[in-house]
Amino acid sequence: MSHSSVAQQPTIMVFGDSLSAAYGISRSAGWVNLMQQSLQQSHPQYQIVNVSISGETANGGVRRLTKAVREHQPSIVILELGANDALRGRPVADIHADLSRLIQDIKKSGAQVILAGMQLPPNYGDGYTKKFKAMYPSLAQKFKVTLVPFLLDGITPEQFQADNLHPTAAAQAQILQNILPHLQPLL
Secondary structure (H helix, E strand, O other), X not given: OOXXXXXXXXXXXXXXXXXXXXXXXXXXXXXXHHHHHHHHHHOOOOEEEEOOOOOOOHHHHHHHHHXXXXXXXXXXXXXXXXXXXXXXXXXXXXXXXXXXXXXXXXXXXXXXXXXXXOOOOHHHOHHHHHXXXXXXXXXXXXXXXXXXXXXXXXXXHHHEOOOOOOEOHHHHHXXXXXXXXXXHHHO
16 A cells, blocks of 8 residues: 555545445435535545445455455545344344454554444344444454444434435434544544
8 A cells, every 4th residue: 555645635435334325315415425525624635435335234345345445545444334234133243253354454454443333223132132232332442443332323213214224314414423523533
């Protein structure tokens, strides 16, 4: 990795699923685009690259990460994965293993990691939802990475699309506010 090119224009890569890919809303209304607009004012030297894919799993992310890191050479990666794995009922230990590998691989590339924590609706059972929620702080502590405790914190029920999973355009500014205080110290 050429340090001069990274120094010229550091890149923040968002590596996530539909919550970062602006599912069901215009891409320009998504929190990643709002972050880009916000940083153009405060930190214009940063370039934002969104490689999020709707439906992506932590497991799928493991297969895609190396190419994305090589292509974009990010200095910061916002890792927002795991929810789709859980919605498919994958064992939390397997999701934990995939996220661990993603975090380690991102850190090996020299980039800093911001891990976006997620929670599940209660219909997945108390034991599973608690283990899933606890997984994110546990990973952040283990690998000493920045944690956004809950990406969708403060999003009200009426700010979700009809599927009750994906936030509306109106909720995107709140998602950005959940991320920015954790991102600012790394800039």
